[in-house]
């Protein structure tokens with residue numbers, strides 16, 4: 001649908017993925033006046049039908065192909081809530097059909113695949129935004145505002161200590177904390193500081209009492225391009241004094257310090273200690289991410305979480321994993337360069353290859 005026709009009317013959305021998080025998205029889209037769910041796609045159509053029935057949603061088309069359901073419903077946009085390995089094929093199918101896409105984090109299982117889909121978005125001239133939902137908190141916005149007024153940043157420290165018993169794949173996967181969780185804090189550190197990571201040194205280990213097969217503890221020190229350091233220290237088997245799911249944050253800067261408890265408490269000391277008022281009614285998490293996506297589709301703006309700008313957050317994870325495996329400091333640009341080389345070695349679409357060979361994704 002042409003941009004001018006999109007003004008005013010709710011955007012017609014096809015959601016792909018009707019699993020656990022897909023159900024949260026169904027409720028979020030239903031509560032958003034600027035969006036209307038017209039299709040639900042899943043390889044398992046029974047799962048899609050039962051998710052719709054459980055939410056009392058009627059008149060929504062169901063199918064297994066995003067391009068077919070989008071064409072049948074005259075959709076304007078796609079929300080992709082499939083498993084990470086399916087993000088690239090589903091995103092590319094939707095982009096090639098001319099639709100902008102909002103895709104769940106992590107963008108893809110590898111930086112190479114994330115680069116390929118960012119290039120596909122450029123090649124097809126459509127928006128691909130990654131929903132890093134833990135970027136969207138009123139308290140995080142307040143923290144960012146305060147930090148901007150404190151002068152040069154020295155260090156940012158995030159402590160993440162939780163003790164969840166998930167069962168299932170997480171208790172068996174490698175690098176579980178870094179790969180499944182830390183991207184939220186890594187991405188939020190870029191958001192809060194406005195700076196970008198240059199390199200990382202990271203260690204992982206598994207405490208003797210861990211109920212995870214792989215290392216559940218990780219400690220990473222990133223150098224950022226403003227000279228500051230971002231220190232992430234975390235554990236997924238840390239009973240007692242647990243932090244928020246956002247972790248607990250401290251920023252030390254030239255003219256003072258700021259702290260966030262990961263909930264609604266932001267404390268600043270710039271010579272005088274004060275607490276920031278946080279709007280309890282602000283849209284947060286996936287509701288705020290959806291609102292930003294809709295606004296960007298309507299007015300053609302680039303969102304803060306475009307697929308291209310998200311590449312460095314994903315590269316932080318891959319670099320931290322490489323550092324933990326090798327014991328060496330790893331440069332983010334090296335991870336992006338080898339991701340680009342791998343993307344070029346695998347990508348077949350000539351128009352996407354042309355973007356990969358050009359300067360757009362190298363910035």
Ligand SMILES: NC(=O)c1ccc[n+]([C@@H]2O[C@H](COP(=O)([O-])OP(=O)(O)OC[C@H]3O[C@@H](n4cnc5c(N)ncnc54)[C@H](O)[C@@H]3O)[C@@H](O)[C@H]2O)c1
Pocket residue numbers: 016017018019020021022041042043044047064081082083084086089090104105106132133134
């Ligand atoms: N933002 C957050 O806090 C948060 C929390 C949980 C999960 N997530 C993310 O949400 C995404 C989905 O996670 P989940 O827990 O709902 O997974 P899930 O396994 O419960 O559901 C995934 C669904 O996608 C479907 N699917 C898989 N491949 C498909 C394909 N090619 N085409 C169509 N459907 C396909 C599956 O059949 C399944 O119904 C993941 O990227 C995950 O990391 C984000």
